[in-house]
Every structure is written in structure tokens, then in C-alpha cells.
Amino acid sequence: MTATPGAEAAGARRSGGAATALAVYAVPLGLAALLLVAVAVGLGAGRYAIGFGDIMTIVGGWVGIGPGSAGVAETDWRVVELVRLPRLLVGALTGAGLALSGAALQGVFRNPLVGPQLIGVSSGAAFGGALAILLLLGTAALIGLAFGFGLLAMLVVYVISRQDGRSSVLMLVLAGVVISAFFSALVSLSMYLADPTDTLPAIVFWLMGSFATASFDKVWIILAAMTVFGVPLLAMRFSINVLSLGDEEAEALGVRVERTRWIALIAVTGITAASVAIAGIVGWVGLVVPHLARMLVGPDHRALLPASALLGASYMIAVDTLARTLTPAEIPLGILTAIVGAPIFAVLLRRTQNKGWN
């Protein structure tokens, strides 16, 4: 029998009895606590030093305890409330969205090795954003074009993969690879055409990913995307379980496979396109975090999807905090998520080899 920590944790979580009643809540509570710690560290850490007591005073003010921002120096609360807080919220929501998308996609495609990049959305959105920068359009246009081209990429994948009124998983994956390659070429073309002193660096840095320009406007955008696309995706987690058994079995069990799969894919597209539009290409989160979450709560998507979202939020806050504190100049986010994510993923691959994906 396979004995991995994930399986044991999942087993303990469900095996009833008073002793394990605590275990049912242990993992979600632990993840929530982790998120709180990440938020506290994210608010406190930075190149501009603010005392822990002052941070607590400001946070206390948000929940109606103590003097709040009136009790600290004005610069301090400005840094915390207007710079770090929106950045933290954008990071947390993006991380939650990408991890949730990745976990859902891995179930829908019955393949634990896929991420949101797979279905071409990221590349399409990247091209949309690059185009907006190249044409010197504003932020609103960048978000709009990134979102639009992300959706377009997915629609083309849909059209290519359909045969005889159905689309197989293999055709979807292959079409995704093709469309990704196509839009990557268009991104390169945009960079080639860009002004090397001005728009080229802008495109390059945007593509590398960053939350540095986070604002409350961006918080509302990513929050809207998470509400419109993330909530339904979370709600259909049992259907994703059934879908992960394979098309034929799912259909025999009464799930309308095509419809369910496309609703999930549209939701993933919405979340991914929004996060690319806000933060550029932040890779690996959607691939690595679901694996970590699976080790904690097991493969059941009913637990896995919320756990991935929670863990993704913490993970992203942590990585972003590193990105802006490790060196005097910020490290682009996409670089850090890959440097952190790739080794973690390699270790996970070794661990789960031939054991089934717990």
C-alpha cells in the first residue's frame, strides 16, 4: 500500500471518531493561521522599517481596536495602508486564484502536471499586455487586451480541439501547446518592434511579473475576477472529482462532461487572464501549490480546491515579500516563483513517482 504523508493525513481526516474531530479542522485552521502569519510578515517586512507595535496598532484600527492609524507616524501608516496593504491583497488574491485554477485544471485534465499556462491563456494574455505597452496604451487597455487575448487563445484552443462535436483531453493539451507557441512568437515580435530605450524594458519587466504597481483599483479588479470566476469554480469541486475519473466514467455517472469541462475552463481563463493583466506572468504557482496542498489534504477536490486557494495566497505573499526585501532593487516575481517553485516541484516529482498522486 502506498504510504505517503498525504494519504495518512487524508485518512486521519476522514476516519470519524472524537479523536479525529480535531483533525478535520486542523488542516484548514493551520492554513488560515499560516495566511495570517504571512499577512503579518508581509505588512511588517520591507525596506522601510516600521516597528511591529506600530503595525499592530494600525491593524487594530482596521478592526476597531485602539487608536489605529492616528496612533502612529503618518509616513508609517501611509506605507502600510496605501503601499503594502493593496500589494498584499493583490498578491494574496492572485496567488489564491492561480493555485485554485491549477488544482482545478489538474483535475479536469486528469493530469497532475498541468498548470494554467497549459491551455494557452497565459501566452494569449501576455501578448495582449505586450501589445498594449507597445502601442503606448494605458493601464485600462492593458488589462482589457490581456483579458481579451487570454479568452481568444482559449477559444481558438476550443475550436482546434473539437472533433465530431467532442474535444478529447489530448487534443486540448496539444492545441494548448500550439496556441502557446503561436502567442509566444507574437510576444517576441512585439518585443522586437518595441523601442529599446522605452517600451522594450517595459514589456520585459511586465512579463517577468510584479505586484509593485498594486493599488486598490487593481485589488477590485482581481477581486471581481475571483468573485465571478473563482466562486463558481470552487462550487463545482465535486463535479471536478467526477470529471477526473475520465470522460466515459463521468458521463456514465450522470455528469455532462463537455459542458462541465468548459465551464471550468472558462473560469480558469478568467482568473488567469485577470492575474496576468494585473501582475504579468507569474509561473509555477498554479503547478506547485496544488501539489503541496494535495500532500496536506489528499486528492479529493472538495478539500483540495479551498486548501490550494488558501495555501496559494500565503505562498504568493511570502514570495512577494522576498521579492521586495531580499535585495535593494526588487527581484521580478516570475523569476522568484520559478527559482523557488522548480526545485520544490522536482522534489515532489521524486516523492510521488509511481505512487499515485495523493
Add this chain to the structure above:
Amino acid sequence: MISVEDLTYRYPRTPAAVFERHSFAIETGRIFAILGPNGRGKTTLLKCLAGLVRPTAGHIAVAGSMGYVPQHFATPFAYSVRDIVVMGRARHVGLFGSPTQADRAVAERALAELGIARFAERPITALSGGERQMVMIARALASEPEIMVLDEPTSSLDFRNQAIVLATLRRLRETHCLTIVMTTHDPQHALEVADQALLMHGGTGYEVGSADTMLTEERLSALYGLPIRAAMVARGGRRTPTMVPMLGDGPRGTPDAARSVA
């Protein structure tokens, strides 16, 4: 009751039909076995009945809900046995729903009924072939079907597990008044449990009738192109036939699976 009229299946872009104009009726509360050599479309016909494959022509009328037990089970995720059986409730749960307390109770009953509740927490990837087959049957049972459709439920199982699965099917027919449709490669298994049998010869050739009249030396020998003899074995004071293929006297040459397709 399932009634099938002029059922035909032809793979896209091929001239010859795998099976053509098959008509038969499956009575409620009976076990119906489908037999035939490889490539004659047993599984395809079964999937047509289960609504998973659209027949090229013909008509199927099914009265009652259906549970399907596939021949192979492969998901990359190590779901627990309980998770798998709860998925049998998918039809009742809906796209954005989660299984309710009632759904979980039905799944628990199915686990208990098939005697697999003791390993409900184990990951499906850690089970033997026989255990997995019981899990698949439990999952189908959890959908509370009136008809259960099984694709070669005894293939890849050892003798003991074959016997357990067959006994389970017979028991479910009695306790749930289930109509059971199954394909099998073993005429003996059909003889043990089936009330009715369909012999698929390929193309338009088929025979259907009560298991006693279908599962005879002559008909089975003709079906498989190999002498098959009935050995009479004493069981419980009765002598019952046991079908034995004369492997040593069998045909030589290449397997004939491609015959029906050519």
C-alpha cells in the same frame, strides 16, 4: 425492461458494421450475458445500452436508471474508496453541488453491502484487482440504479475473486431486483448467473434467448470456432454442465479478432 430494435454500429469511415440489426429484449430483474469473440462489438453494444456510445442506427428503449461498471479504472489521483463510492451520487448532486448527508449515507450502505467498508479509507491505487472491482460495483450501486451494466466484470480477476463478483451480482439481482447486463469472455460465468444470453457472431449474425438454450456445446463451439464440451459436474445433488474448451484440438494460426472488421 430494455428493448433493442435493429441496433447497428459502424465505426466512422469504415464500410462494414461491427454488428448490424440486432434486436432483443432484456427482462426486468434478470441477468443478461453478452458473449462473442474479440472484436465482435460486445463492449460497444454495452456502451450503446449505457448511452455512452451513439449507435449508427436502431433504437434502444430503457425503462429505469442505469449504473455502469467499466472494464478498466484509471485515475491518476489516489482517491479513497469512500470518495470513489460517493462519486456514484453525481447524478443526484448536480454541477455546483456537494454530496449531502443523505448522499453519504447511501454511499455508506453500498460500502457495507459489498463488504468493503473496512477498507473505505484506503486509496484506490493500493487495492487488488478484485477489491477494485467491488469498489466499482459499489459506486454503481450508490447511484441507486434499476439496471446495472458491467463490462467484463470478471476479467483480470483470479478464480476466487471471479466467484465473489458473480455471487455478488446474483445477490444484487435478488435483493435489489436489479436488471444486470454484462459482457463476458467466459461461457461458464454466463452459465452460472445469466438468465438470458446474447451470442454475437459479427455483422448481422446473432442469437438471443434463455441462457439454457443459448449456452450449449453446439452454439458455443460455433461461436468461438473451437470445440467446446459440456462436462457434467455434481453440485448440491444435481449434475450441472461445465463448459470446457478443447484447447489442444483448437484451430491453429493467427487470432481471428480482425475478421469482423475486414
